[in-house]
Amino acid sequence: MxxxxxxxxxxxxxxxxxxxxxxxxxxxxxxxxxxxxxxxxxxxxxxxxxxxxxxxxxxxxxxxxxxxxxxxxxxxxxxxxxxxxxxxxxxxxxxxxxxxxxxxxxxxxxxxxxxxxxxxxxxxxxxxxxxxxxxxxxxxxxxxxxxxxxxxxxxxxxxxxxxxxxxxxxxxxxxxxxxxxxxxxxLTEDLLDSYYDTVSRLAVVAEYKDKSTAMHIKRMGMYAQTLSYQLGFSQEDAECLLYAAPMHDIGKVGIPDAVLMKPGKLTAAERKVIETHPQIGAKILEGSKSELIKTSRVIAMTHHEKWNGTGYPQQIKGKKIPLVGRIAALTDVFDALSTSRCYKNAFDMERVLGIMRSEKGQHFCPTVMEAFESALDEILSTYDRLYLKAEAKTKKLKIKK
Amino acid sequence: MxxxxxxxxxxxxxxxxxxxxxxxxxxxxxxxxxxxxxxxxxxxxxxxxxxxxxxxxxxxxxxxxxxxxxxxxxxxxxxxxxxxxxxxxxxxxxxxxxxxxxxxxxxxxxxxxxxxxxxxxxxxxxxxxxxxxxxxxxxxxxxxxxxxxxxxxxxxxxxxxxxxxxxxxxxxxxxxxxxxxxxxxxLTEDLLDSYYDTVSRLAVVAEYKDKSTAMHIKRMGMYAQTLSYQLGFSQEDAECLLYAAPMHDIGKVGIPDAVLMKPGKLTAAERKVIETHPQIGAKILEGSKSELIKTSRVIAMTHHEKWNGTGYPQQIKGKKIPLVGRIAALTDVFDALSTSRCYKNAFDMERVLGIMRSEKGQHFCPTVMEAFESALDEILSTYDRLYLKAEAKTKKLKIKK
Missing domain, CATH: 3.30.450.40 (GAF domain)
Structure with a gap:
């Protein structure tokens, strides 16, 4: 020695x-x-x-x-x-x-x-x-x-x-x-991965409940990430939104098919049942140490609140609604308007933007709406890639059959 | 210095x-x-x-x-x-x-x-x-x-x-x-916890689909743990079964309510739909590094196989069925027979054991059935605690209302 x-x-x-x-x-x-x-x-x-x-x-x-x-x-x-x-x-x-x-x-x-x-x-x-x-x-x-x-x-x-x-x-x-x-x-990497793993398994479950969900939640994630960059989030936080925003509707796995997939108008009682999905989602995602799952929970709970206080389930208004919930509220509506659903066709983009703008300060947080306007090019390019092109491909496949 | x-x-x-x-x-x-x-x-x-x-x-x-x-x-x-x-x-x-x-x-x-x-x-x-x-x-x-x-x-x-x-x-x-x-x-502890976390969130989802699931999956876990000790599993592996066995039916979240909750007899087509739940479960649980989730996947995929090769979805037989799947197959049937379901009343224990014994070497792996016999006291004490007493409590609450 x-x-x-x-x-x-x-x-x-x-x-x-x-x-x-x-x-x-x-x-x-x-x-x-x-x-x-x-x-x-x-x-x-x-x-x-x-x-x-x-x-x-x-x-x-x-x-x-x-x-x-x-x-x-x-x-x-x-x-x-x-x-x-x-x-x-x-x-x-x-x-x-x-x-x-x-x-x-x-x-x-x-x-x-x-x-x-x-x-x-x-x-x-x-x-x-x-x-x-x-x-x-x-x-x-x-x-x-x-x-x-x-x-x-x-x-x-x-x-x-x-x-x-x-x-x-x-x-x-x-x-x-x-x-x-x-x-x-x-280990640190594995631990982070494991939380993403949880979220992606829950997303698989959600897809089984509703086949149209897969592309909707992908777009939701992308739109939310774009807006959060625009709003000055760090890269880490923006990436968190990319995976957390898709969890907004996870509570729908707890809604009976008969209500969730009813073709016609819902009765008041049925509407009440549907409107429990934020709390069910929050329950599924509660009590985690992970930022990703905590953020997912907040989004699940608050993505149907409106800036003017007329949303649900808590009817909170303005800045009382967590920012990530306000972001998810806007991107969820944008996606609903701009794509076709079982109950409606896709609106053309002019009409979509008209409706969005009329909701600034009503349904939507003005700041988030401004971020949406500033990032519109990127949003539309995501829309093109993950909706228009994806739809065209699906149609082609159907014709071939 | x-x-x-x-x-x-x-x-x-x-x-x-x-x-x-x-x-x-x-x-x-x-x-x-x-x-x-x-x-x-x-x-x-x-x-x-x-x-x-x-x-x-x-x-x-x-x-x-x-x-x-x-x-x-x-x-x-x-x-x-x-x-x-x-x-x-x-x-x-x-x-x-x-x-x-x-x-x-x-x-x-x-x-x-x-x-x-x-x-x-x-x-x-x-x-x-x-x-x-x-x-x-x-x-x-x-x-x-x-x-x-x-x-x-x-x-x-x-x-x-x-x-x-x-x-x-x-x-x-x-x-x-x-x-x-x-x-x-x-970190090592957190990582293990995070996999248990995934499984328990999926269990919450399953509960929303079927309210009677909560106690069923608890009993499944306890029975499977008891049998795995009896079969010589390590404490770690037996604990893994305690949490993995409850995942056996997770694939049912992908089965439409109309089929899953149909009160009468199922048509052949409906039966086929139900019988996809092992694959759906395996899909939800696929591709994990964690022993817990890997084991859960195997159980989800194989808990409806029978020792004599007449089960589903793969009709594998004997030792080709993974041991954890053979354990889950037995405990799942035992629980179905010994508790009341929407389509049947609970059978008395004598009748339950009679049916179980007649299936040794048919539905059930003989070794697992022998472990079940050897651990019967413990199994029955779990049954007493997590079924009979729990049911009595529920009935009391209903009467009070």
Whole structure:
């Protein structure tokens, strides 16, 4: 066991701290690689992330060639490059077997070894790879999730020497910290995905109830996203609306077919039944930690409220109606007017816009209506793509039959 | 900056490695606390986890008092004890403000400070707390999720001295690593929860379609869990069945009310429509990473298959039917026979068991039927609790009205 100088120790501690404070995984991995190279004095190194059967370059640094590639620098061609995992390469061998590889000289690997060294990078860049250290990154179940590879260890005289046993211990600690950061980032992504998963399964259910729903909810999502950008929402919040707005009518799964699909006029009693769908939707979506499902719940509950207070179920008015509900109210009506339903044909766009404009300050929040006017080109292009063209295609298919 | 001796450095590296390899959070936190105390030479220490407005003892060690409390030792009274967070205590102050506290002597804190030291533990245990170091654990958003507190730092002469600036740097690194492990564990739990969340939202939807479903799916889950224990499933897998079995009929949300709720006999065409519900269910539940939802999908798809190959939709037979599907097939029939439905009264238990037994090797897998016989007491006690008593209660309520 060797000693670390003061700076090396400081670097080691600093990596530990950055682990919980650096929010961007790419920067964190870049930082881990930089610090471990500095402490050990390795000329070059790469941090690979395993993705299915491939390894992806997540960070790569080479002092001699003065290159530094990380996900932070988006322009670099090496960035996010992947290659299939094979036991024949050094990093591939570590990834497949989960073993640590310590190579004295990459050019003198015995033919009897299962792995070898590909000199093409060296030739192309006039580089000479000698000592190599490959340490797999593993998750808690012991599965390999990446590889940390270091190249050319300098001794104090500036000569390239093999990596030592001590280096292996050091690098294992760094690799473990990188592995935890990776796992963490993957879990965070999985968690977000799982909420989108919930919403999309509910959407599948809604589609079974009403076949025309599929395209309607897609358009609703797109329109709502467009308006929320126009209203200054962040990209994250606008994307949330893209998936939350389609949940507005999920409560209709709780309305009996006889009422929901009645062809003629509804009686007052039937209307009352239909008008429970916001509360049913809110009930289906209640009590979640996720922003997506919370927003979906608000939209389900408030998309039939009107700016002037004559909507339902709460008859709230003006800014008391949550903004996302006001957005969904407008896009829902726009879609109802501009498309054909079982009870009506699609109105032409002039008529649609006439009705929409007359409802500014009545049914619709004036600010949202203004955003709608400003974003009209984009709205109409979505309408063209997700309604007119889609309808034309369906008709063609029907004629062919 | 000071130096670390060889063993201290080894300990530091070892914590990094355990971070990605130790699967149990309690052991990991205990290990972090032990190593940091050893490296710094602190007599005592506690790792608190923040839970809402409280701090929970996750690990606690005191060399002088020769106590060691961690979640690993289940018997200990301190274990998992919580107390409300208050700015007046040292750990509370660190938790509220996110600041690091370094105290020379806990008994000489100025009255002007917002925090103070509670001597009751010392008095009770004849201990003397002097130097204290409190470092908050933070997640990536900078939110405090715990506190690492160390007490009484020994110098080389065995005298208690204040913690140094260098100790602060060391402890921050350890605290960060503990924070990442905590976050990781929380994320893993949230992810599992989110899949249960999906299933329970779908169950709410199913209930709207058919009010009698709520108790039926609860019983289905309980019966399936009982049988899976009997068949040697692990606790985790049996719990999975508890939540997955209730998803068997989720596909019915896609069947029109007119067919699903028809009072009389179904026509052949209507029967065909009903018999699509396994595929609809499988479609709603397809393509998940989660064991729970994958199992739910298998159950939805196969709970109407029969051991002798005369079921639907695939007419598979024997062990080609997944075991979880064979379990759900049996429990579904048992519940249908033993409870009253809109089309029939509940049969008495003798008749139910007679029918069940006659179907062994016909409708039902013989092994699952044997498990049912062996677990009959438990099954009947669930039946009593979730059917007979529940029905009696409902009837009482109806009479009161």
């Amino acid at each position: 060797e000693h670390l100088n003061t700076q090396a120790l400081r670097d080691l501690l600093e990596v530990g701290v950055s682990l919980s404070s650096e929010t961007r995984l790419d920067r964190l991995l870049d930082n881990v690689l930089e610090k471990v190279r500095k402490i050990i004095d390795a000329d070059a190194g790469t941090l690979y992330v395993k993705e299915g059967n491939k390894l992806r370059f997540a960070a790569s640094q080479n002092d001699t060639l003065q290159t530094r590639v990380s996900a932070v620098e988006r322009g670099n061609p090496l960035l996010n490059m992947t290659f299939p995992i094979s036991k024949k390469s050094l990093s591939g061998y570590a990834a497949v077997t989960g073993e640590i590889l310590r190579i004295r000289d990459a050019y003198e690997i015995k033919k009897s070894e299962p792995y070898g060294f590909d000199r093409s990078f060296d030739k192309k860049n006039n580089y000479r790879t000698r000592s190599v250290l490959c340490v797999p990154l593993k998750d808690r179940e012991g599965q390999v999730i990446g590889v940390l590879q270091l190249i050319n260890n300098y001794n104090k005289q500036g000569k390239v020497v093999p990596f030592s046993e001590f280096h292996v211990e050091l690098v294992r600690s760094f690799a473990s910290q990188a592995a935890v950061a990776l796992t963490n980032s993957q | 000071e130096h670390l001796n060889t063993q201290a450095l080894r300990d530091l590296l070892e914590v990094g490695v355990s971070l990605s390899s130790e699967t149990r959070l309690d052991r990991l936190l205990d290990n972090v606390l032990e190593k940091v105390r050893k490296i710094i030479d602190a007599d005592a220490g506690t790792l608190y986890v923040k839970e809402g407005n409280k701090l929970r003892f996750a690990a606690s060690q005191n060399d002088t008092l020769q106590t060691r409390v961690s979640a690993v030792e289940r018997g200990n009274p301190l274990l998992n004890m919580t107390f409300p967070i208050s700015k007046k205590s040292l750990s509370g102050y660190a938790a509220v403000t996110g600041e690091i506290l370094r105290i020379r002597d806990a008994y000489e804190i100025k009255k002007s400070e917002p925090y103070g030291f509670d001597r009751s533990f010392d008095k009770k245990n004849n201990y003397r707390t002097r130097s204290v170091l409190c470092v908050p654990l933070k997640d990536r958003e900078g939110q405090v999720i715990g506190v690492l507190q160390l007490i009484n730092n020994y110098n080389k002469q065995g005298k208690v001295v204040p913690f140094s600036e260098f100790h602060v740097e060391l402890v921050r690194s350890f605290a960060s690593q503990a924070a990442v492990a905590l976050t990781n564990s929380q």
